[in-house]
Amino acid sequence: MSVVKQKTDQAVQILNELDIDLWLTYVRKTSEVHDPALYFLLEDRWLTWQSAIIISKQGHKVVICGRYDAANIEASGIYDRVLTYDQSIKEDLLAVLDEIKPKNIAINYSFDNIAADGLTHGMWLRLNKMLENTDYSDKLISSENLLAALRGRKTELELERIRKAVDFSELGHKKVSATAKIGMSEEEIEVMLLEFTKEHNLTVSYPPLVHVGPSTQIGHGKASPDIKMKKGDLITVDYGVFYEGYASDLQRLNYILQDGEDIPPTEVRRAFETCFKAISIGAEMLKPGVLGWEVDYAARKVITDAGYKEFMHALGHQIGRNVHDGGCLLGPKWEKYGQSVMYKVEEGQAFTLELHVYVENHGFCSIEEDVVVTKDGCEFLSDRQMELTLLQL
């Protein structure tokens, strides 16, 4: 059974749970603007003309699309009916609505959940114009709760892919530790990881981030050709891949021992231990029913209580079809995160747990693990980094 088949079946179940009669994904030219809901609705190929993908609470699965796009959708066997048109989608769309007579219609827009916000404003205007003077003009609601549940609750097949993506990230991190040498630049590590990914016919789920020593540029900055490894440096690498469309997102931390050292200096060890403890506290808090911000708060407090500067991002985001999978976020109640941190955590959601502190003279100390929420807690998908990887170079 394909992931798309599993997810469209799951959608019917969630529509019933949320008492939504109909879910309408309305798109055009998906190679130009791609509604992320399509990951769960279609096999790989894209749609050219305006198309409507309809799933109902009763189990209807219907696609209306341009004539030339129909063959692949029919071939997938997922939809009961594939209706095609040449000139306008309106007539078929209204006919299907009249058949189902939904009391509410969920469409893909959301103030806070980017993964449920694939409907463009132009398409929103088009849809409203089509529904003008029909029974459905006042029936549109946001699909954000539906999509948060659908994206969040991973099926076994989805989890299997994420696990494989995580395993591959770990291989990449091991390769970094094995090839690191004095004088190697951030950029060389980045290039090596990109080549490693390509050799294995995979793609990165985001550009790898490489941070070497105290002068690195923190954040999503490009790896520098001028910043090179030297003794006493912390080396943080953030590296994830897509495995059959599913992402990993994992950071690993190395320390280059200085002459005469067999363990890192106290301030480096203390930084690692504090980050490690914060991740542990986050993982302990993470279980079905807890609110996103509560998990973030507990981990964040470990860092600030230890006297470190607060990290200015969320503790954890979901992973799945994208490296930031939307819906419930384990983050602080900052305006930019909106309602996403107020959602309850659900079983089957896969999250990152990530945070960092900065260690003067040594660099960026950052850990990131991937976990999945279980019935009463969470399970690490990654082979957790228990201690600093020490390099004697």
Added chain:
Amino acid sequence: MSVVKQKTDQAVQILNELDIDLWLTYVRKTSEVHDPALYFLLEDRWLTWQSAIIISKQGHKVVICGRYDAANIEASGIYDRVLTYDQSIKEDLLAVLDEIKPKNIAINYSFDNIAADGLTHGMWLRLNKMLENTDYSDKLISSENLLAALRGRKTELELERIRKAVDFSELGHKKVSATAKIGMSEEEIEVMLLEFTKEHNLTVSYPPLVHVGPSTQIGHGKASPDIKMKKGDLITVDYGVFYEGYASDLQRLNYILQDGEDIPPTEVRRAFETCFKAISIGAEMLKPGVLGWEVDYAARKVITDAGYKEFMHALGHQIGRNVHDGGCLLGPKWEKYGQSVMYKVEEGQAFTLELHVYVENHGFCSIEEDVVVTKDGCEFLSDRQMELTLLQL
């Protein structure tokens, strides 16, 4: 000079021409939903948090983005100022607006032009909420005319890339003619083209379409493993690539001679000549100032006057950063095409010219060329297919 630098400069010029004070591209998590306007505003890497990219008529170029995204944008040297925030974008955005005091603000939504419709409805709601009770709440307009001009008017650097993409497509088509053999399936040709593309470190600009003989599935259907070449078949292949981000889109037509034939049967020759003539008439019509539908109409009439069934798509779409580049379309006045066929053609726009007829017992007869609009006409970017490629297999 980079394409992005050229395009942001061109944007300032177009803002003056259209008397728009400010262009605002407002995005978030661009790996999830990617506003196509970003192709012209940023180098390759993506934005994580809510970001505003502002270009003014007076020449201001400002980005407001999350702290961790700033480094790459600063490094590009294209923007005068890169402002960063941790918690909310609102304050900086309003401060920049107060500085420029625009009488109108173009944002990326459009009823008809998909390439100018990258603002999601959720982001539209967010923007309106931020502007509530400010001087700018009633100043929002669509950027569709701006983006149609910006995407349409290719710079020399852009045209150079399209030419290279076209050249590469032609190589692929030659390879198909050279390797075709009796019994080879549609799918084998598709796989061959995908491998050929990959070997050269390029990507296809759309999945190649392969049509063999009379039983092929017309349209964007998947190439079949079961439909195999036999004598008397027309073989149509539609194959385009991206070269440094710019697309080609080209079809070529082969005919497999039957035993004893040295030219194709009359009905096949007549089909090719009719398609060829229709493309010629379209190309003759295509010049600055003509309306999109007028060009389509002239070519379409050649086909229907010859007694063939009308092709159910537009004669030509623009190519550029995408294989369907939006803005002016050379298409019929069908509802789904909206206003796009009412635009005037402009110098510097690159178009496909494509149409087909079906030949009973032989298959799909389709030609597609790529052209660029010049000062007083158009020029073929592709080495035009002047006659059927005859295969003796």
